[in-house]
Amino acid sequence: MAPTSKDSISSSMEEKSKNGMATSKPRLLVGCNPLLLQMKTSIRGVMAELKAAANPAKSVISLGTGDLAIHSDYFGKRRAFGDAVAAASAHFDSYLPAFGLPSARRAVAEYITNVVRKCRISRSDPPLKVTESDVFLTVGATQALQTTLTVLASAGGNVLLPRPGFALYDSACKLAGVGCRYYDLLPSRRWEADPSQIRSLADANSLAIVVINPNNPTGAAFSSHHLCQIAEIARDLCIPIIADEVYGGMVFGGGTFVPMASFAHLAPVFTISSLSKRWMVPGWRLGWLVICDPQGILQRVREATEMIMNINPGPASVIQAAVPAILSDENEEFHANVVQLLESCVDTLFKGLKQIEALKCYSRPQGSIFVMVEIDTSRLLGIENDMDFAKQLMKEESVLVLPGFVLGCKNWVRLFFGLPNDLLMEACKRMTSFCQRRMV
Numbered sequence: 105m106a107p108t109s110k111d112s113i114s115s116s117m118e119e120k121s122k123n124g125m126a127t128s129k130p131r132l133l134v135g136c137n138p139l140l141l142q143m144k145t146s147i148r149g150v151m152a153e154l155k156a157a158a159n160p161a162k163s164v165i166s167l168g169t170g171d172l173a174i175h176s177d178y179f180g181k182r183r184a185f186g187d188a189v190a191a192a193s194a195h196f197d198s199y200l201p202a203f204g205l206p207s208a209r210r211a212v213a214e215y216i217t218n219v220v221r222k223c224r225i226s227r228s229d230p231p232l233k234v235t236e237s238d239v240f241l242t243v244g245a246t247q248a249l250q251t252t253l254t255v256l257a258s259a260g261g262n263v264l265l266p267r268p269g270f271a272l273y274d275s276a277c278k279l280a281g282v283g284c285r286y287y288d289l290l291p292s293r294r295w296e297a298d299p300s301q302i303r304s305l306a307d308a309n310s311l312a313i314v315v316i317n318p319n320n321p322t323g324a325a326f327s328s329h330h331l332c333q334i335a336e337i338a339r340d341l342c343i344p345i346i347a348d349e350v351y352g353g354m355v356f357g358g359g360t361f362v363p364m365a366s367f368a369h370l371a372p373v374f375t376i377s378s379l380s381k382r383w384m385v386p387g388w389r390l391g392w393l394v395i396c397d398p399q400g401i402l403q404r405v406r407e408a409t410e411m412i413m414n415i416n417p418g419p420a421s422v423i424q425a426a427v428p429a430i431l432s433d434e435n436e437e438f439h440a441n442v443v444q445l446l447e448s449c450v451d452t453l454f455k456g457l458k459q460i461e462a463l464k465c466y467s468r469p470q471g472s473i474f475v476m477v478e479i480d481t482s483r484l485l486g487i488e489n490d491m492d493f494a495k496q497l498m499k500e501e502s503v504l505v506l507p508g509f510v511l512g513c514k515n516w517v518r519l520f521f522g523l524p525n526d527l528l529m530e531a532c533k534r535m536t537s538f539c540q541r542r543m544v
Protein backbone atom coordinates (compact mmCIF):
# COMPACT_ATOMS: atom_id res chain seq x y z
CA MET A 105 0.00 0.00 0.00
CA ALA A 106 1.29 3.42 -0.89
CA PRO A 107 2.29 5.36 2.21
CA THR A 108 0.11 8.32 3.14
CA SER A 109 1.83 11.61 3.73
CA LYS A 110 1.46 10.99 7.46
CA ASP A 111 3.29 7.66 7.14
CA SER A 112 6.14 9.16 5.21
CA ILE A 113 6.60 11.86 7.82
CA SER A 114 6.75 9.41 10.71
CA SER A 115 9.04 6.99 8.87
CA SER A 116 11.47 9.76 8.01
CA MET A 117 11.41 10.87 11.63
CA GLU A 118 12.23 7.37 12.78
CA GLU A 119 15.12 7.30 10.39
CA LYS A 120 16.39 10.51 11.77
CA SER A 121 16.17 9.27 15.31
CA LYS A 122 18.14 6.15 14.37
CA ASN A 123 20.86 8.49 13.23
CA GLY A 124 20.58 10.36 16.47
CA MET A 125 19.58 13.55 14.61
CA ALA A 126 16.14 13.97 16.13
CA THR A 127 14.01 12.44 18.84
CA SER A 128 10.38 11.45 18.54
CA LYS A 129 9.45 13.56 21.59
CA PRO A 130 6.44 15.80 20.93
CA ARG A 131 7.64 19.22 19.91
CA LEU A 132 6.63 22.41 21.69
CA LEU A 133 5.63 25.19 19.37
CA VAL A 134 7.84 28.25 19.48
CA GLY A 135 6.05 31.23 20.97
CA CYS A 136 5.25 34.50 19.28
CA ASN A 137 3.59 37.84 19.85
CA PRO A 138 0.08 36.93 21.09
CA LEU A 139 -1.27 40.27 19.90
CA LEU A 140 -0.77 39.14 16.31
CA LEU A 141 -2.58 35.85 16.84
CA GLN A 142 -5.53 37.71 18.34
CA MET A 143 -6.04 39.58 15.07
CA LYS A 144 -8.46 37.30 13.34
CA THR A 145 -9.19 39.22 10.19
CA SER A 146 -7.39 41.45 7.77
CA ILE A 147 -8.66 42.92 4.50
CA ARG A 148 -5.99 41.06 2.58
CA GLY A 149 -6.85 37.76 4.27
CA VAL A 150 -10.56 38.07 3.47
CA MET A 151 -9.80 39.17 -0.11
CA ALA A 152 -7.56 36.15 -0.65
CA GLU A 153 -10.30 33.83 0.60
CA LEU A 154 -12.85 35.45 -1.72
CA LYS A 155 -10.55 35.47 -4.75
CA ALA A 156 -10.04 31.74 -4.38
CA ALA A 157 -13.83 31.26 -4.66
CA ALA A 158 -14.21 32.92 -8.12
CA ASN A 159 -16.27 31.29 -10.85
CA PRO A 160 -13.65 30.07 -13.37
CA ALA A 161 -16.12 30.58 -16.25
CA LYS A 162 -16.32 34.39 -15.66
CA SER A 163 -13.59 37.00 -15.59
CA VAL A 164 -13.24 38.64 -12.18
CA ILE A 165 -14.43 42.24 -11.78
CA SER A 166 -12.91 43.67 -8.63
CA LEU A 167 -14.88 46.19 -6.61
CA GLY A 168 -12.73 45.03 -3.70
CA THR A 169 -9.38 46.72 -3.14
CA GLY A 170 -9.06 50.39 -4.04
CA ASP A 171 -6.14 50.30 -6.44
CA LEU A 172 -6.47 53.03 -9.06
CA ALA A 173 -3.26 51.94 -10.77
CA ILE A 174 -5.07 48.90 -12.22
CA HIS A 175 -7.16 51.09 -14.52
CA SER A 176 -4.83 54.09 -14.67
CA ASP A 177 -5.09 54.26 -18.49
CA TYR A 178 -8.78 54.98 -18.10
CA PHE A 179 -8.04 58.03 -15.97
CA GLY A 180 -5.93 59.72 -18.61
CA LYS A 181 -2.31 60.49 -19.16
CA ARG A 182 -0.35 61.24 -16.06
CA ARG A 183 2.76 63.29 -16.09
CA ALA A 184 5.80 61.24 -16.87
CA PHE A 185 6.53 60.29 -13.28
CA GLY A 186 8.76 57.54 -14.59
CA ASP A 187 11.10 60.14 -16.06
CA ALA A 188 11.42 61.84 -12.71
CA VAL A 189 12.33 58.54 -11.08
CA ALA A 190 14.81 57.67 -13.84
CA ALA A 191 16.51 61.06 -13.46
CA ALA A 192 16.61 60.69 -9.70
CA SER A 193 17.98 57.16 -9.78
CA ALA A 194 21.23 58.39 -11.28
CA HIS A 195 22.21 60.29 -8.16
CA PHE A 196 20.76 58.64 -5.12
CA ASP A 197 22.48 55.42 -4.24
CA SER A 198 23.41 56.31 -0.66
CA TYR A 199 21.44 56.15 2.57
CA LEU A 200 19.24 59.19 2.99
CA PRO A 201 18.68 61.23 6.15
CA ALA A 202 16.30 59.39 8.50
CA PHE A 203 13.43 61.92 8.29
CA GLY A 204 13.60 62.05 4.50
CA LEU A 205 15.44 63.86 1.72
CA PRO A 206 15.40 67.61 2.57
CA SER A 207 14.21 68.68 -0.90
CA ALA A 208 11.33 66.18 -0.73
CA ARG A 209 10.34 67.27 2.78
CA ARG A 210 10.36 70.85 1.58
CA ALA A 211 8.17 69.94 -1.38
CA VAL A 212 5.61 68.26 0.88
CA ALA A 213 5.66 71.24 3.28
CA GLU A 214 4.95 73.61 0.39
CA TYR A 215 2.25 71.33 -0.97
CA ILE A 216 0.40 71.17 2.37
CA THR A 217 0.79 74.89 3.00
CA ASN A 218 -0.79 75.59 -0.39
CA VAL A 219 -3.66 73.15 0.11
CA VAL A 220 -4.49 74.72 3.48
CA ARG A 221 -4.14 78.25 2.10
CA LYS A 222 -6.47 77.50 -0.82
CA CYS A 223 -9.19 76.13 1.48
CA ARG A 224 -8.78 78.78 4.16
CA ILE A 225 -12.10 78.91 5.92
CA SER A 226 -12.03 82.18 7.69
CA ARG A 227 -9.73 85.04 6.90
CA SER A 228 -9.39 85.75 10.59
CA ASP A 229 -7.77 82.39 11.31
CA PRO A 230 -3.99 82.62 11.38
CA PRO A 231 -2.49 81.11 8.20
CA LEU A 232 -0.79 77.80 8.89
CA LYS A 233 2.94 77.64 8.31
CA VAL A 234 4.37 74.20 7.64
CA THR A 235 8.09 73.87 7.17
CA GLU A 236 10.49 71.13 6.16
CA SER A 237 11.14 70.20 9.81
CA ASP A 238 7.44 69.36 10.31
CA VAL A 239 7.50 66.72 7.55
CA PHE A 240 8.57 63.08 7.82
CA LEU A 241 8.66 60.83 4.77
CA THR A 242 7.30 57.35 5.30
CA VAL A 243 6.73 54.04 3.54
CA GLY A 244 3.23 54.89 2.32
CA ALA A 245 0.50 56.41 4.47
CA THR A 246 0.50 53.06 6.26
CA GLN A 247 3.84 53.67 7.95
CA ALA A 248 2.80 57.23 8.74
CA LEU A 249 -0.24 56.05 10.69
CA GLN A 250 1.65 53.23 12.38
CA THR A 251 4.37 55.67 13.39
CA THR A 252 1.87 58.18 14.78
CA LEU A 253 0.02 55.59 16.83
CA THR A 254 3.26 54.09 18.17
CA VAL A 255 4.49 57.54 19.14
CA LEU A 256 1.25 58.48 20.94
CA ALA A 257 0.74 55.09 22.63
CA SER A 258 0.80 54.87 26.39
CA ALA A 259 -0.32 52.12 28.75
CA GLY A 260 -4.07 52.16 29.34
CA GLY A 261 -4.63 54.69 26.58
CA ASN A 262 -7.33 54.65 23.94
CA VAL A 263 -7.79 56.10 20.48
CA LEU A 264 -11.13 57.26 19.05
CA LEU A 265 -11.69 55.66 15.66
CA PRO A 266 -14.48 56.01 13.09
CA ARG A 267 -16.79 53.07 12.40
CA PRO A 268 -17.04 51.94 9.63
CA GLY A 269 -13.33 52.48 9.48
CA PHE A 270 -10.05 51.50 7.96
CA ALA A 271 -8.81 48.22 9.40
CA LEU A 272 -5.13 49.23 9.59
CA TYR A 273 -5.95 51.64 12.43
CA ASP A 274 -7.33 48.81 14.55
CA SER A 275 -4.30 46.62 14.02
CA ALA A 276 -1.84 49.48 14.57
CA CYS A 277 -3.61 50.37 17.85
CA LYS A 278 -3.61 46.77 18.99
CA LEU A 279 0.08 46.30 18.20
CA ALA A 280 0.90 49.55 19.99
CA GLY A 281 -1.01 48.23 23.01
CA VAL A 282 -3.73 50.87 23.09
CA GLY A 283 -7.49 50.43 23.07
CA CYS A 284 -9.87 51.33 20.25
CA ARG A 285 -13.12 53.21 20.91
CA TYR A 286 -15.46 53.61 17.99
CA TYR A 287 -17.57 56.59 17.10
CA ASP A 288 -20.22 55.89 14.49
CA LEU A 289 -20.42 57.47 11.08
CA LEU A 290 -24.14 57.82 10.49
CA PRO A 291 -25.65 56.94 7.10
CA SER A 292 -28.67 59.12 7.87
CA ARG A 293 -26.40 62.16 8.33
CA ARG A 294 -24.40 61.77 5.14
CA TRP A 295 -21.98 59.70 7.19
CA GLU A 296 -21.02 62.48 9.56
CA ALA A 297 -20.57 61.60 13.22
CA ASP A 298 -22.54 62.76 16.24
CA PRO A 299 -20.15 65.07 18.12
CA SER A 300 -21.83 64.28 21.44
CA GLN A 301 -21.10 60.58 20.92
CA ILE A 302 -17.40 61.34 20.36
CA ARG A 303 -17.37 63.37 23.56
CA SER A 304 -19.09 60.66 25.52
CA LEU A 305 -16.58 58.03 24.38
CA ALA A 306 -13.57 60.09 25.39
CA ASP A 307 -11.97 60.07 28.81
CA ALA A 308 -8.74 61.15 30.47
CA ASN A 309 -6.93 58.26 28.78
CA SER A 310 -7.92 59.21 25.24
CA LEU A 311 -4.83 59.84 23.14
CA ALA A 312 -6.15 61.05 19.78
CA ILE A 313 -9.13 61.24 17.43
CA VAL A 314 -8.74 59.70 13.98
CA VAL A 315 -10.57 61.43 11.10
CA ILE A 316 -10.45 60.01 7.58
CA ASN A 317 -11.50 62.68 5.09
CA PRO A 318 -12.51 62.27 2.29
CA ASN A 319 -13.71 59.07 3.82
CA ASN A 320 -12.85 55.47 3.14
CA PRO A 321 -15.15 53.49 3.19
CA THR A 322 -18.25 55.73 3.07
CA GLY A 323 -17.35 58.22 0.30
CA ALA A 324 -18.20 61.17 2.56
CA ALA A 325 -16.45 64.53 2.25
CA PHE A 326 -16.94 66.21 5.61
CA SER A 327 -18.12 69.79 5.83
CA SER A 328 -15.83 72.36 7.38
CA HIS A 329 -18.46 72.84 10.10
CA HIS A 330 -18.22 69.15 11.03
CA LEU A 331 -14.41 69.17 11.00
CA CYS A 332 -14.46 72.25 13.23
CA GLN A 333 -16.79 70.46 15.68
CA ILE A 334 -14.28 67.61 15.92
CA ALA A 335 -11.35 70.02 16.33
CA GLU A 336 -13.22 71.67 19.21
CA ILE A 337 -13.65 68.32 20.92
CA ALA A 338 -9.91 67.63 20.52
CA ARG A 339 -9.15 71.12 21.90
CA ASP A 340 -11.34 70.52 24.94
CA LEU A 341 -9.72 67.13 25.56
CA CYS A 342 -6.26 68.55 24.84
CA ILE A 343 -5.45 65.76 22.38
CA PRO A 344 -4.29 65.78 18.77
CA ILE A 345 -6.21 64.77 15.66
CA ILE A 346 -4.83 62.18 13.27
CA ALA A 347 -6.11 63.35 9.88
CA ASP A 348 -5.89 60.69 7.20
CA GLU A 349 -6.14 62.64 3.95
CA VAL A 350 -4.93 60.10 1.39
CA TYR A 351 -8.01 61.06 -0.69
CA GLY A 352 -7.38 64.79 -0.24
CA GLY A 353 -8.59 66.66 -3.32
CA MET A 354 -10.53 63.65 -4.64
CA VAL A 355 -13.99 65.23 -4.26
CA PHE A 356 -16.91 65.60 -6.67
CA GLY A 357 -20.68 65.86 -6.87
CA GLY A 358 -20.80 69.05 -4.82
CA GLY A 359 -18.38 67.88 -2.15
CA THR A 360 -15.41 69.98 -1.07
CA PHE A 361 -12.17 69.02 0.59
CA VAL A 362 -11.20 70.91 3.70
CA PRO A 363 -7.87 69.87 5.22
CA MET A 364 -8.02 69.27 8.97
CA ALA A 365 -4.89 71.38 9.37
CA SER A 366 -7.16 74.39 8.76
CA PHE A 367 -8.14 73.91 12.41
CA ALA A 368 -4.65 73.34 13.79
CA HIS A 369 -4.97 76.56 15.79
CA LEU A 370 -7.65 74.75 17.82
CA ALA A 371 -5.92 71.37 18.23
CA PRO A 372 -2.69 69.94 16.83
CA VAL A 373 -3.05 67.82 13.71
CA PHE A 374 -1.01 64.98 12.28
CA THR A 375 -1.71 65.12 8.56
CA ILE A 376 -1.16 61.79 6.84
CA SER A 377 -1.14 61.23 3.10
CA SER A 378 0.75 59.56 0.27
CA LEU A 379 1.24 59.31 -3.48
CA SER A 380 -0.84 56.10 -3.49
CA LYS A 381 -4.32 57.39 -4.28
CA ARG A 382 -4.27 60.86 -5.81
CA TRP A 383 -1.16 60.15 -7.86
CA MET A 384 -2.19 56.52 -8.45
CA VAL A 385 1.14 54.87 -7.62
CA PRO A 386 0.39 52.77 -4.52
CA GLY A 387 3.23 50.40 -5.30
CA TRP A 388 5.80 53.16 -4.89
CA ARG A 389 5.23 53.25 -1.15
CA LEU A 390 5.80 56.96 -0.61
CA GLY A 391 3.85 58.68 2.11
CA TRP A 392 4.20 61.47 4.63
CA LEU A 393 3.42 62.54 8.12
CA VAL A 394 3.15 66.27 8.80
CA ILE A 395 3.02 67.68 12.31
CA CYS A 396 0.83 70.80 12.30
CA ASP A 397 1.26 72.33 15.72
CA PRO A 398 1.09 76.12 15.69
CA GLN A 399 0.64 76.17 19.48
CA GLY A 400 3.86 74.23 19.99
CA ILE A 401 2.38 71.67 22.39
CA LEU A 402 3.79 68.61 20.63
CA GLN A 403 7.46 69.11 21.50
CA ARG A 404 7.81 65.77 23.28
CA VAL A 405 5.78 64.03 20.57
CA ARG A 406 8.07 65.52 17.96
CA GLU A 407 11.11 64.20 19.83
CA ALA A 408 9.60 60.73 19.99
CA THR A 409 8.71 60.88 16.30
CA GLU A 410 12.30 61.74 15.45
CA MET A 411 13.46 58.82 17.54
CA ILE A 412 11.20 56.28 15.82
CA MET A 413 12.15 57.68 12.42
CA ASN A 414 15.80 57.12 13.35
CA ILE A 415 15.01 53.47 14.09
CA ASN A 416 12.67 52.59 11.22
CA PRO A 417 13.50 52.35 7.53
CA GLY A 418 12.23 55.08 5.21
CA PRO A 419 11.05 54.98 1.60
CA ALA A 420 13.46 54.25 -1.25
CA SER A 421 15.88 57.06 -2.11
CA VAL A 422 14.94 57.11 -5.80
CA ILE A 423 11.26 57.74 -5.12
CA GLN A 424 12.03 60.38 -2.49
CA ALA A 425 14.25 62.19 -4.95
CA ALA A 426 11.41 62.30 -7.48
CA VAL A 427 8.93 63.86 -5.01
CA PRO A 428 9.72 67.54 -5.74
CA ALA A 429 9.13 66.99 -9.46
CA ILE A 430 5.91 65.07 -8.84
CA LEU A 431 4.46 67.60 -6.38
CA SER A 432 5.68 70.78 -8.05
CA ASP A 433 3.57 70.18 -11.09
CA GLU A 434 0.07 70.17 -9.69
CA ASN A 435 -1.07 68.93 -13.09
CA GLU A 436 -4.52 70.42 -12.64
CA GLU A 437 -5.79 68.98 -15.88
CA PHE A 438 -5.04 65.40 -14.92
CA HIS A 439 -6.57 65.72 -11.45
CA ALA A 440 -9.65 67.55 -12.76
CA ASN A 441 -10.15 64.81 -15.32
CA VAL A 442 -9.84 62.08 -12.66
CA VAL A 443 -12.42 63.78 -10.48
CA GLN A 444 -14.81 64.11 -13.40
CA LEU A 445 -14.39 60.46 -14.31
CA LEU A 446 -14.90 59.38 -10.71
CA GLU A 447 -18.16 61.32 -10.66
CA SER A 448 -19.34 59.51 -13.78
CA CYS A 449 -18.34 56.20 -12.14
CA VAL A 450 -20.60 57.09 -9.21
CA ASP A 451 -23.44 57.89 -11.64
CA THR A 452 -23.10 54.56 -13.39
CA LEU A 453 -22.90 52.60 -10.17
CA PHE A 454 -25.90 54.41 -8.70
CA LYS A 455 -28.04 53.80 -11.74
CA GLY A 456 -27.11 50.13 -11.58
CA LEU A 457 -27.68 49.75 -7.85
CA LYS A 458 -31.12 51.41 -8.05
CA GLN A 459 -32.32 48.34 -9.97
CA ILE A 460 -31.41 46.07 -7.06
CA GLU A 461 -34.05 46.11 -4.35
CA ALA A 462 -32.02 44.16 -1.82
CA LEU A 463 -29.17 46.69 -1.84
CA LYS A 464 -29.48 50.13 -0.32
CA CYS A 465 -27.26 53.22 -0.66
CA TYR A 466 -28.04 56.04 1.73
CA SER A 467 -26.13 58.84 0.09
CA ARG A 468 -24.07 59.49 -3.00
CA PRO A 469 -20.34 59.53 -2.38
CA GLN A 470 -18.78 62.99 -2.68
CA GLY A 471 -15.20 61.87 -2.26
CA SER A 472 -12.69 59.01 -2.16
CA ILE A 473 -13.23 55.93 -4.30
CA PHE A 474 -15.66 53.89 -2.19
CA VAL A 475 -19.29 53.59 -1.26
CA MET A 476 -20.99 51.56 1.47
CA VAL A 477 -24.07 49.56 0.49
CA GLU A 478 -26.46 47.91 2.94
CA ILE A 479 -27.65 44.38 2.22
CA ASP A 480 -31.23 43.54 3.09
CA THR A 481 -30.64 39.86 3.90
CA SER A 482 -34.35 39.35 4.56
CA ARG A 483 -34.93 39.84 0.82
CA LEU A 484 -32.27 37.34 -0.25
CA LEU A 485 -32.93 33.66 0.14
CA GLY A 486 -29.98 31.75 1.56
CA ILE A 487 -27.87 34.81 2.35
CA GLU A 488 -27.17 35.02 6.06
CA ASN A 489 -24.73 37.91 6.21
CA ASP A 490 -22.25 40.09 4.32
CA MET A 491 -19.52 37.44 4.06
CA ASP A 492 -22.09 35.01 2.69
CA PHE A 493 -23.17 37.60 0.14
CA ALA A 494 -19.58 38.33 -0.93
CA LYS A 495 -18.63 34.68 -1.17
CA GLN A 496 -21.64 33.48 -3.14
CA LEU A 497 -21.45 36.51 -5.42
CA MET A 498 -17.85 35.61 -6.17
CA LYS A 499 -18.69 31.93 -6.65
CA GLU A 500 -21.44 32.63 -9.15
CA GLU A 501 -20.63 35.98 -10.73
CA SER A 502 -16.91 36.56 -10.07
CA VAL A 503 -17.64 40.04 -8.69
CA LEU A 504 -15.35 40.87 -5.77
CA VAL A 505 -16.69 43.11 -2.98
CA LEU A 506 -15.41 43.75 0.54
CA PRO A 507 -17.72 42.42 3.27
CA GLY A 508 -18.41 45.13 5.83
CA PHE A 509 -17.65 43.05 8.92
CA VAL A 510 -13.92 43.71 8.39
CA LEU A 511 -14.71 47.41 8.71
CA GLY A 512 -17.00 46.99 11.71
CA CYS A 513 -20.26 47.02 9.70
CA LYS A 514 -22.09 43.73 9.54
CA ASN A 515 -24.44 43.25 6.58
CA TRP A 516 -22.93 46.04 4.56
CA VAL A 517 -20.45 45.78 1.71
CA ARG A 518 -17.90 48.29 0.49
CA LEU A 519 -17.70 48.84 -3.25
CA PHE A 520 -14.71 50.40 -5.06
CA PHE A 521 -15.98 52.43 -8.00
CA GLY A 522 -12.75 53.62 -9.65
CA LEU A 523 -13.05 51.51 -12.77
CA PRO A 524 -14.15 51.99 -16.38
CA ASN A 525 -17.87 52.49 -17.00
CA ASP A 526 -18.35 49.31 -19.03
CA LEU A 527 -16.87 47.20 -16.22
CA LEU A 528 -19.06 48.93 -13.63
CA MET A 529 -22.16 48.29 -15.77
CA GLU A 530 -21.22 44.65 -16.18
CA ALA A 531 -20.66 44.34 -12.40
CA CYS A 532 -24.11 45.85 -11.76
CA LYS A 533 -25.69 43.47 -14.28
CA ARG A 534 -24.13 40.49 -12.56
CA MET A 535 -25.16 41.70 -9.09
CA THR A 536 -28.70 42.26 -10.37
CA SER A 537 -29.09 38.73 -11.67
CA PHE A 538 -27.42 37.32 -8.55
CA CYS A 539 -29.98 39.09 -6.34
CA GLN A 540 -32.92 38.30 -8.64
CA ARG A 541 -32.20 34.58 -8.35
CA ARG A 542 -32.64 34.84 -4.58
CA MET A 543 -35.37 37.46 -4.30
CA VAL A 544 -37.91 36.66 -1.60
Ligand SMILES: *Cc1c(COP(=O)(O)O)cnc(C)c1O
Binds near residue numbers: 270316350389390
Ligand atom coordinates in the same frame (compact mmCIF):
# COMPACT_ATOMS: atom_id res chain seq x y z
C1 LIG B 1 -5.08 53.34 1.07
C2 LIG B 1 -5.24 53.96 2.40
C3 LIG B 1 -4.13 54.10 3.28
C4 LIG B 1 -2.80 53.50 2.98
O1 LIG B 1 -2.09 54.22 2.05
P1 LIG B 1 -0.69 53.71 1.51
O2 LIG B 1 -0.03 54.93 1.00
O3 LIG B 1 -0.97 52.71 0.42
O4 LIG B 1 0.07 53.08 2.63
C5 LIG B 1 -4.34 54.74 4.49
N1 LIG B 1 -5.55 55.22 4.83
C6 LIG B 1 -6.62 55.10 4.03
C7 LIG B 1 -7.94 55.65 4.47
C8 LIG B 1 -6.51 54.45 2.79
O5 LIG B 1 -7.59 54.28 2.03
